[in-house]
Amino acid sequence: MIRSPERPLRPAAVRGRRPGPGGLAALALACATCAPPAQNGSVVVSSGAAERLGMLCRWGHGDAEQGELCPRADGAARPARVRRIAGPADALSGPLAAGRPGDHVLENDEIAVVVEQLGPGSGLAESGGHVIDAADARARRDELGQIVARLGAPARQAVYSELATGAGEDGAAWIEVRGRGGAGGALSVTTRYTLGPRDRALVIATSIQNDGGAPIEGLDLGDVVHWGAAAPIAPIAPASAPGSRGEREAPYVAGVGTGVAYALAAADGAPLRARSGAGFSDATFARPAPLPPGGRAAYQRVLAVAPRGDPLAVATELFFLGGGAPGGVAIELVDARGAPLPPLAGKVTLTPIAEGGVAPAGGAAPAGGAAPAGGVAPAGGAIDLWLRATAGGGPLGAEAPPGLYEVGFEGSGRRALGSARVKIRAGEVAPARLALSGAGRLALSVRERVGPAPAAGPAPASGPALPGRPTPAKISLFDATTGRAAAPPLFTLSGDLEIPLPPGQHRVVASRGPEFSIAEATVDIAEGGEARIELAIARVVDTSGHVACDLRQHTARSADAGASAAARVASSAVEGVECAVASEHHLVADLAPAVAELKLGGRLRTIPGDELTSARGGAGLGSVSVFPLDPAAPVAGALRWRDQTAGALLGEVRALPGERVLQVSRASGGGSPLHALEAPRGAPDLRADLAALVGDGAGIDALEVWTGREIAARDRALEELWGLLRASRPVTPTATSDTHGLLGAEPGYPRTYVGVADDDPGRLDVADLVAGLRRRRDVVITNGPFVTMRLGEARQGGVASARRGARGETLSLSIRVERAPWVDARELHVLVGGVANRAPIPLDGARTTPAGALVDEIAIPVIVGAGGGRPPPRLGARDGGGLGASRSGQSAHGAIAVAEDTFVVAIVRGRRPLEPVLAGAPDEILPFAMTAPLWIDADGDGRSLGRAAAP
Incomplete structure (x- = not known):
């Protein structure tokens, strides 16, 4: 917890004057008598807040004169204000800055936030009225994606249509937006953004009312934060741990950029429920009982903006907002002889040390106890102060919660020579001196x-x-x-x-x-x-005839990603990706200029695309990727998506000149929306709409069955795929990284190999790639092994037909598994109709190719057309072998007997994680590969489960 419930978490009312120049000693003396926070109604008031140490001005903003710890401030703080952006000078800068003329800036002398004007929203927002930028008021560099109010489970956005601004007598300013949300728009929603004159946190208050005639259930009230260029950090693991994937109870959600950091927490200090993934956090602050007609509910939270990009800045800002009185630390880095070192890039770590068995404020609570009032609990881990090389010298300084810490350093080719301890007290600056080794260097x-x-x-x-x-x-x-x-x-x-x-x-x-x-x-x-x-x-693995594609990637043009175009292109090239689809959210971006600038044209082909994301009652498709698209007009070139039905969306895609791939990725909450086709009850309109959209070359082309490291979701998606195929609804399975960052979601893990006529990336024919995904369906999805399959003359994605009238014809199913020596492959699973027909076949890589790859080749007899057939089961029928399981595929004397039209898939699994190339949870980086289905036409009529044999 951030603090005890009786002390709400609110921006403090700041009074008095800031100190003038005078050095660390003078500052420490001025703050030695800072009074502890006092309660005043629902607002925490700190009488010493004007003298609070740290990131507000002294070290966070880097004054030009080294002896000047804080700019002189004369008089009272200026009131907060609201204005509209008229031109570039009014907007914020930075890789994710989205503010444009007409948007509203709410700012004081400490921070500035941008609320998007009414109308169609940017990024993943369905309307304006949401926070899209936030920055320190002096640096004015934004690294946030956006914050979108979320109502209900599954999540539905608040869609705003009215906006007003104003100011209070206390110097605060506000923006209020009104609109509707919830299923069928039955909820009226009001959100007010309020900023005090010296606050570093924006208060966000949302209230809802049920205007419908029936109670509304499932009202999870919260926000979806798209972190943009800020990396999410885990608040209840060590504060420096990258990422915070999964669902958990937490005191706050936070993201750290290069020069600014953000934290979102409940205004009353209560824990929230957070579900986080690559580049986003979905925070639930309240779960009220069913809301009756006319009933109301509300929730309030604060967005803290810290002016440094490191976890310590987040921890300290929340500590202060929770009523804590921070102290300061001044760290001097010296060499082995004690001589001061120039500014270094690296990471200073402050690891809390328990004193007498009691965890310090800002550290982990003792076993069985509660976190100290006003403290931040990073579970005993180090709180990092990240350093970037800057001009000037002198000691490094930062605020920190009081306590005893061990100081360490990493970076710039140096290591700490021993360790140092520092005792930080409220209102005082504690000096620390750390000796570092000489810098080492590797030329590679x-x-x-x-x-x-x-x-x-x-x-x-x-x-x-x-x-x-x-x-x-x-x-x-x-x-x-x-x-x-x-x-x-x-x-x-x-x-x-x-x-x-x-x-x-x-x-x-x-x-x-x-x-x-x-x-x-x-x-x-x-x-x-x-x-x-x-x-x-x-290059040891022979993938001739296939090009390695990552069919869904994001850059900083998406609200929930932070990688620049150049970083995304470079990260794809070093992972061996040969074809990358830029699938930004609701806009079309072109990475070709970055490819040309980095001189990678012969190694990597990029394709502009568009990812449409909606959980509303229209399309209901969750995430859908469409490519290739024209990047000439980035926003206008994107497809319409709000309130579109699935049929209307498909019609718009098919009306475009040329061919496009329409790839269904997932619905909100995981899985594919195509599961609605399986449900015998519920969602009848969606089922009817989708039913006409899944067919060979006529509807949805591809189903993304594997996304990044989502292993459980992959298993669910494969069951959906088998159900679709058994119901004569052929789609192409694909795998994408859906990468939003650079670490933990590397491009090409997993990837989709697509069969093409010319696999040279420099000469790749995009139309041929599209045809490979839409019609030939010749793909291999993998994060390591490369597996291919043939039955007679047909290979994966195609149709193998028995001779018309032939009974018991025997064909040979040939499966080849090839891998680099560092990639493990132990088991081959052969599925017929989506059901494993035998025990896994062991693999040992017994043969080595001249290039150095390990190869297994397996031949299995397939008896096609043996016995009478029966119509394929309709989607949703269950007969013991899984969803819609076929009775074909029984094994006899090592052969597979196929009595009716079906499909076969080869899956390869490894037992050793893909280390040292990938790092992470071992089960998420186990080798896995799968062929596209190979359809078997058992009766020789030229078709199999809706798939036509090649002429």
């Missing part, structure tokens, strides 16, 4: 070996003159003693890289996706020294 060269592997085995990791050509690569670094990651992975497009590394022994791994071998070496870095190594990787 990565080359791609061309030709067969050496007879003695893989190419050596290093040598005096390594043959081959420069290649893009990802470099993973580990401490050779502990095995822990020493730094986030690095990218090189040229093959050459210089890396600052602290003294010690390091394991260095070069990779370029699952088609390539990896190369690694262990290197010793001396203090202040430099080491040089060369690594050789090689």
Whole structure:
């Protein structure tokens, strides 16, 4: 918890004057008598707030004069104000800044937020009236995506149609928006954004009323935060842990950018329920009982804007808002001889240390106890202060909750020589001095070996003159003693890289996706020294005739992603992605200029697309990707989606000139909306609408069955896929990374290999790729192994037909599994009609290709047309083998007997995670690969389950 319930979490009323210049000592003296917070109604008032140490001005804004800790402020604080953006000078800057003329800026001298004007919303918002930008008032650099009010489960947005502004006598200013929300728009919704004259937090208050004639249930009241360029941090794990995926109870949700950080918490300090994923957090603040006709409900929360981009800034700001009195720390970094060091980029860690068995404020609560009042509890982990190289010198400073801390440092190729402890007290600046080692450096060269592997085995990791050509690569670094990651992975497009590394022994791994071998070496870095190594990787897996595609990626153009176009392109290239679809939310973006600028045109082809996301009663399709599209007009080029039915959306896509792929990704809450087709009851309108949209080449083309690391969702989606196929509704299965960041959701994991006539990315025919997904359906989805399949002359995605009138014809099902040596593949599962017909077939990679890949080849006899047939089961029928299971596929003497039209799929599984190339939960990075279905026409009529055989 942030603090005890009797002390609400609110922006403090700030009184008095800020201190003038005078140095740390003078400041500490001025604050030594700061009074503790006092309760005043529902607002926490801190009488010493004018002198609060830290990020408000002294260290957060980086005054030009090094001796000046805080700009002089004369007189009372200026009132907060509201104005409309008239031109670029009025808007905020930054990678995610979306404010445009007509939007409203609500600001004081500390922070500025932008509320979008009424009308169609940007990003994932269905209307204006939501927060789209937030920044420190001086830096004015936004890194937030947007915050959208969410009502109900499944989530439905508040859609606003009225807006008013005003100011209060206390110097506060506000923006109020009104609209409707909930199922059928039965709720009237009012949201007010209020900012005080010196607050660093925006108060957001939302009230709803049931205007309908029946009670409304399932009213989870909250917000969906799209973090944009800010990385979500986990509040109840160590505060520096990246990401916060999953659902949990938490005191707040937070995101950290490079120069600003954000936290969203309940105004009363109560815990919230948070569901987080890549780039977003879905926070529920209240779950009222069913709302009767005329009934009302309300919830209030605060958005804190911290002027530094690190977890300590978040922890301290929330500590202060909760009524705590922070202290300060001034850290001096010196070398081994005690000489001051110039500004360094890196990470200072403050790890709370229990005093006498009691956790300090800002640290973990003791076992069985509660968090200290006004404290932030990062579960005993370190609170990080991230440093970026800046001009000037002098000590580093920051606010921090009071307590005893151990100080550490990582970065700039240095390590701490011992440790330091610091005791931080409220209203005082505590000095800390930390000695660092000399800076180490690694000069690295990565080359791609061309030709067969050496007879003695893989190419050596290093040598005096390594043959081959420069290649893009990802470099993973580990401490050779502990095995822990020493730094986030690095990218090189040229093959050459210089890396600052602290003294010690390091394991260095070069990779370029699952088609390539990896190369690694262990290197010793001396203090202040430099080491040089060369690594050789090689393309070992033969994927001829297929191009490696990631069919859903995001950049900072999406509200919930933070990667720049250049970073996205580079990250795709180093993972061996050859074709990438830019599927921004409700706009069309073109990554081709970034490809050209980075000189990757021969390695990577990008395709502009559009991801439409809606949970309203119209399309009801959740997330749908459409590509290729024209990027000439980024917003106008996007498709209409609000209040569109599935049929109208498909009609708009098919009316465009040329061919487009329509890929259904998932519905809100997981899974595909196509599950509505399976339900014998419920959603009849949606079922009828969708039923006409799934057919061979006429409707929805592809079903994304695997998204990133969502393994449980993949298993559910595969069951939906089997049901569709058994019901004669053919679709192409696809896998995408849906990457929004750079770590933990790497491009191409998983990926979709699409069969094309020319697999050279530099010459890729996009029309041929579209035809491969829409009609040939020849795909392989994988995060590692490459598996292909043939039955007679047909391969995955095609139709194998028995001779007309033939009974008991035997064909050979040939399955080939190929993998790089670092990729594990242990089991082959053969599914007929979506049901495994036998025990898994063990794989051992017994054969090695000249290039160095491990190969298994399996041949299984298939007896086609044996016995009489029966009509395929309709979707939704259940007969013991799974949803709509077919009785075809019984095994006899090692053969598969097929008596009726069906389909066969090959799935490969590995038992060893994809380390060291990927990091994360082991079950999420286990190797998995699957072919597209291969349809079997058992009666020889040229069709199978709605799929026509090739002429």
